[in-house]
Structures are given as structure tokens and as C-alpha cells.
Amino acid sequence: MTVTSEFLRRIAMAAAAETLPRFRAQGAVSNKLAGGFDPVTEADQEAERAVRALINAEFPGHGILGEEHGSENITNSHVWVIDPIDGTRAFISGVPVWGTLVGLTVDGDAVAGLMSQPFIGELFYADGSGAYYEGPGGPRRLTVKDTTSLADATLFTTTPALFTGDARGRFDALESQVRLSRYGTDCYAFAMLAAGQIDIVVEAGLKPYDIVGLIPVIEQAGGIVTTFDGRAAEKGGDILAAATPELHAAAMAILRG
Numbered sequence: 001m002t003v004t005s006e007f008l009r010r011i012a013m014a015a016a017a018e019t020l021p022r023f024r025a026q027g028a029v030s031n032k033l034a035g036g037f038d039p040v041t042e043a044d045q046e047a048e049r050a051v052r053a054l055i056n057a058e059f060p061g062h063g064i065l066g067e068e069h070g071s072e073n074i075t076n077s078h079v080w081v082i083d084p085i086d087g088t089r090a091f092i093s094g095v096p097v098w099g100t101l102v103g104l105t106v107d108g109d110a111v112a113g114l115m116s117q118p119f120i121g122e123l124f125y126a127d128g129s130g131a132y133y134e135g136p137g138g139p140r141r142l143t144v145k146d147t148t149s150l151a152d153a154t155l156f157t158t159t160p161a162l163f164t165g166d167a168r169g170r171f172d173a174l175e176s177q178v179r180l181s182r183y184g185t186d187c188y189a190f191a192m193l194a195a196g197q198i199d200i201v202v203e204a205g206l207k208p209y210d211i212v213g214l215i216p217v218i219e220q221a222g223g224i225v226t227t228f229d230g231r232a233a234e235k236g237g238d239i240l241a242a243a244t245p246e247l248h249a250a251a252m253a254i255l256r257g
Contacts, residue, residue, distance in 0.1 A: 003112040008125045014054050015100040016118035018047040024094045047084035067209045079105045081212035087186030097188040101213030113213035115191045124191045126216035142194045142221040148246035150177040153199035156189035162204040174254045190214040194221035199243045206236040224248040228255045
């Protein structure tokens with residue numbers, strides 16, 4: 001089964017039709033987490049509904065796992081994984097580093113996926129033939145950087161506060177070895193790794209819908225993405241993505257302690 005770039009574009013457009021009119025519109029925000037803050041908006045809910053409808057119409061035999069509306073037929077071999085807005089905190093803050101993530105797994109392996117940032121007008125996607133960019137500056141194939149030394153690397157994470165206890169100490173140790181570190185860009189950091197702008201992304205406690213759509217983009221651009229202990233990333237967890245095997249190995253050695 002082939003997923004075409006045209007279908008991935010249709011997914012991105014369907015989600016954008018729901019997210020863009022609501023971005024910076026001061027809409028209502030609900031909290032999904034008792035005792036904390038895990039925001040969800042109408043844009044999240046309606047974008048996922050639109051993407052699910054498109055997938056169900058095109059591939060009625062496929063399963064779907066979505067952040068907002070749960071699962072259907074996820075024991076099937078082909079399962080789509082949807083995060084309608086990765087970076088909802090950025091979305092409600094008016095900062096355009098959120099994105100729509102959609103990925104397709106076949107027997108558990110992520111084979112195609114996309115990250116769409118419609119406010120900027122950028123689409124990063126992988127369809128099995130490679131990873132590609134469409135947006136300002138024109139379309140191009142994505143290729144990671146060839147950095148091999150931590151001392152030359154740029155590291156991104158959403159926030160070091162996600163790492164607690166011994167894990168925070170290991171993150172701090174990794175950060176002390178790199179040339180530059182930056183925070184706060186959610187899924188956009190992974191897209192920048194695939195685009196050859198940065199070198200390493202580390203995140204803690206991701207769910208499948210936070211990473212499945214990005215795995216094919218990173219891997220088909222030449223990068224590596226696993227858990228901190230080297231397992232496949234499709235089920236989420238603590239995630240390390242790197243541009244080269246050398247960087248991945250060096251970072252993993254520190255993160256594993």
C-alpha cells in the first residue's frame with residue numbers, strides 16, 4: 001500500500017482548515033488534567049475529526065489512534081496516529097511552533113508521516129521515497145546535517161523541567177557537552193533536525209501520537225530516532241533523535257547514565 005504525497009497534503013489541508021481560523025483567536029481552552037494543566041482546544045478536536053474523516057473515506061480498512069478522540073481498529077496492520085495540534089501550549093500562546101502530526105504505521109513500524117505548520121505555510125513529510133519540505137523558499141528534499149561531535153552540536157528540548165531526579169542530571173550532563181541548546185519548540189524541533197538545521201532533540205514522556213508522524217520524516221532524511229535505551233520510538237517514551245549515528249551513540253551513552 002502506497003501513501004502518496006498528494007494524500008499527505010490533503011491531510012495537512014484538512015487540519016489547517018480547522019486550526020488556522022482558530023489560531024490567535026482567543027478561543028476557549030479546556031484542561032484535560034486534574035491537578036495540572038494539559039490544555040485542549042476546539043481546534044484540536046475539530047482538526048482531528050477532519051483528519052479521521054479523510055482517512056476513513058480513503059482507507060476504510062485502516063485503524064486510527066488519535067490524541068483527542070481515541071482509537072478504532074488499532075489491531076489492524078495499518079494504523080494512522082494523529083496529534084491534531086502538537087504544542088497546544090504554543091498554540092494558545094500565539095506562537096507558531098505547533099504543528100499537526102499524522103503518521104502511518106504498518107505492523108507497528110512508522111512508514112509515512114507529516115508535520116504541518118500552516119501559519120508559516122510549511123509541510124515536512126515522508127512518503128516512503130524520502131523526506132521532503134514544501135513552503136517558503138520552495139520545495140526540496142530533506143537531509144540531516146553530518147555533525148558527528150557533541151562539541152559541534154545544537155540540542156533542542158521542550159523544557160529541561162520535563163526531566164526529574166537522575167534524569168535531569170543526565171540531561172544537564174548532555175547539555176554541558178553541546179555547543180548550543182535551545183528550548184520550547186515542541187514538534188518543530190524534530191522538523192528542524194530533519195531539515196538539517198539542528199543536530200539533537202531529546203524529549204521525555206512522549207505518547208505515540210507525539211512522535212509517530214515524525215519518525216518517517218527523521219529517518220527518511222537520514223537521521224536516527226529511538227528511546228533513550230535504543231528501542232523503537234513508535235510507542236513513545238523518552239525519545240532521542242540525532243542527525244548521525246555518532247551523535248546518537250554519544251548522546252545515548254550520557255542519557256542512559
